[in-house]
Amino acid sequence: MGEERRPTLEMVARRAGVGRGTVSRVINGSSRVSPDTREAVRTAIAELGYVPNRAARALVTRRTDTVALVVSEPEERLFDQPFFAGIVRGVSAVLNDRGLQLLLATARTDADHGRLGDYLSGGHVDGVLLVSLHTDDPLPDRLAGAGVPVVLGGRPLYPPRHPVHYVDIDNVGGAASATRRLVGAGRRRIATVAGPADMAAGQDRLRGHREALAEAGLPDPPELTVHGDFSHEGGARAMRELLDAAPDLDAVFAASDDMALGVLRTLREAGRRVPEDVALVGYDDTAAAAHTDPPLTTVRQPTERMGGEMARLLADTAIAEGPDAKPQAVVLDTRLVVRESG
Amino acid sequence: MGEERRPTLEMVARRAGVGRGTVSRVINGSSRVSPDTREAVRTAIAELGYVPNRAARALVTRRTDTVALVVSEPEERLFDQPFFAGIVRGVSAVLNDRGLQLLLATARTDADHGRLGDYLSGGHVDGVLLVSLHTDDPLPDRLAGAGVPVVLGGRPLYPPRHPVHYVDIDNVGGAASATRRLVGAGRRRIATVAGPADMAAGQDRLRGHREALAEAGLPDPPELTVHGDFSHEGGARAMRELLDAAPDLDAVFAASDDMALGVLRTLREAGRRVPEDVALVGYDDTAAAAHTDPPLTTVRQPTERMGGEMARLLADTAIAEGPDAKPQAVVLDTRLVVRESG
DNA sequence: CCCCGGTGTGGGAGCGCTCCCATACAGGGG
DNA sequence: CCCCTGTATGGGAGCGCTCCCACACCGGGG
Secondary structure, three states: OOOOOOOOHHHHHHHHOOOHHHHHHHHOOOOOOOHHHHHHHHHHHHHHOOOOOHHHHHHHHOOOOEEEEEEOOOOHHHHHOHHHHHHHHHHHHHHHHHOOEEEEEEOOOHHHHHHHHHHHHOOOOOEEEEEOOOOOOOHHHHHHHOOOOEEEEOOOOOOOOOOOEEEEEOHHHHHHHHHHHHHHOOOOOEEEEEOOOOOHHHHHHHHHHHHHHHHOOOOOOHHHEEEOOOOHHHHHHHHHHHHHHOOOOOEEEEOOHHHHHHHHHHHHHOOOOOOOOOEEEOOEOOHHHHHOOOOOEEEEOOHHHHHHHHHHHHHHHHHHHHHHOOOOEEEEOOEEEOOOOO | OOOOOOOOHHHHHHHHOOOHHHHHHHHOOOOOOOHHHHHHHHHHHHHHOOOOOHHHHHHHHOOOOEEEEEEOOOOHHHHHOHHHHHHHHHHHHHHHOOOOEEEEEEOOOHHHHHHHHHHHHOOOOOEEEEEOOOOOOOHHHHHHHOOOOEEEEOOOOOOOOOOOEEEEEOHHHHHHHHHHHHHHOOOOOEEEEEOOOOOHHHHHHHHHHHHHHHHOOOOOOHHHEEEOOOOHHHHHHHHHHHHHHOOOOOEEEEOOHHHHHHHHHHHHHOOOOOOOOOEEEOOEOOHHHHHOOOOOEEEEOOHHHHHHHHHHHHHHHHHHHHHHOOOOEEEEOOEEEOOOOO
């Protein structure tokens, strides 16, 4: 069939009556080319519909103008969260106007995971954005070790061997604002359904909760803290434990909206009214939060900004300044969205 | 610093004591290499930690092993829907085991849009998956015209100039199942808050609704159909119109859950009980649907399968067989999720 | 004993670009 | 009038791979 080859830089050069070098110079802006020549080249490009071949360029420049967004959560529930949606939005926006492409990489199986590591450290992308909720992920260190620019979404749980740039959301502050709200409403027996202890978000939200309690001079007895797994079901189960251990509680801070949904269900089943008997505040501001009965007071995270900051940090610092750049941490504030549950 | 170059195929060849061609043959499987040689090459590759340079390969093969997922919805609200999340999941899974990479392309501004068109038709990806909810999107035709393999998510609204592969969800059938449910519950004045008339999903869901009505021998007077824009607010507004024009309605089929949420709000404000006075069925099964008051009966779409089928169709047909392949259409069934609203 | 086909294998050519050195030319000062 | 500096331009080399042609080698049939 047609099979006609796409125009090359060489063809543009011939058509414009100049050398390849000149065309290249025009395309890549920067250096000096006389206005007339520049114009001639531009015309030839337009006439031919020339589009530079990225592979050829990448081969010589060793840059691909592509960055990967790696979602390293095995259960890809992550995609469902507005959390992830916001990040993608923020990342794309910034990348778009830096002229970078976004490669979305996921790894479901362990084999996928290994291949992904090879791929990413193989120089196929200029940098990597890593949103990893898990603690035992070896990817960051591996990439950093291979000299691949990396920016993490969420703080590293342990101090990494290679210090790394990251953008985090102020989980401590967010949780504190949630609990403070409960305190301000006059609650005194405030329980929490905390997140998993092996996730940074879980740890930090619990810490924020405790700080707010301490600040108000409220006690923090062990029976008022139960850990969940951030899921609906986990929240329901945790609430049942809480009700057994401390039937007189008058408020709950759930470290995720999903868990808050479960809490709500258990509370209803137990005949407790929300917020009259038990006030409830969640975390995340998921799509469901506005539509529960009663609508959920919760903590909204600036996910889109997070994505944007990650991309910016990667492009402008991690990639631009190379491995010797001083690792930066950006921490973003949350906002309490007050509805009716607490 | 280090700046050491990554190992090349040439280095592997030297180390294994063979020629470049042989190494290439081993890497790309296919043709015959003696077991001993193959083993020696494998060893050298492992020792060196060699990873093939994609740019170099792409330069000669003219294939990039990358496909783009284009989200052409200007308001990127799309990302928030489980709809999109499912698609991404399905797409990644299939792409992963085809050894293909996923490029996520978004275009917010018109300038973005133009650039995206250049980019995609410029041979930088092997194929394009296009999820476009809008009718006036010139991209499919442009890409097909440029000989780029394309698979659409959702049927084309108008017969395209270049026939194209697509995967659709049976909106007609899904909507019919929703309305049938209402009919089966004994409702007789069944209204619909339809989607925009310029979207395929909007048209088809309205058609399904009407078919179910006809099938039951129920009238379909104009005052029982109002168009919304798929949004919460639009649904609330549409419901107000409906209540004015046909106060005696006893059921509503909303063509999206977001609109159903608005419908629910308006109904509550008007003092109508759901489902006692007015039964309600939505469409999409969004995250919020399970948690409204009452929980929403709605139509769930097989989004993950849709993504998977799109990727499969692209890789196995559109790319593999080239532009002469007979355009295929895959249509997937929906499932009615019965909760309490209708 | 020669020829022939089938296997394995080496390595030149070339994909389309950027980099950089060489060259050409224009002026200004000695 | 020559030299020197600076600016604009051409084009060779080479990035790391795949493709493909040429070649070596091995037996078996004539």
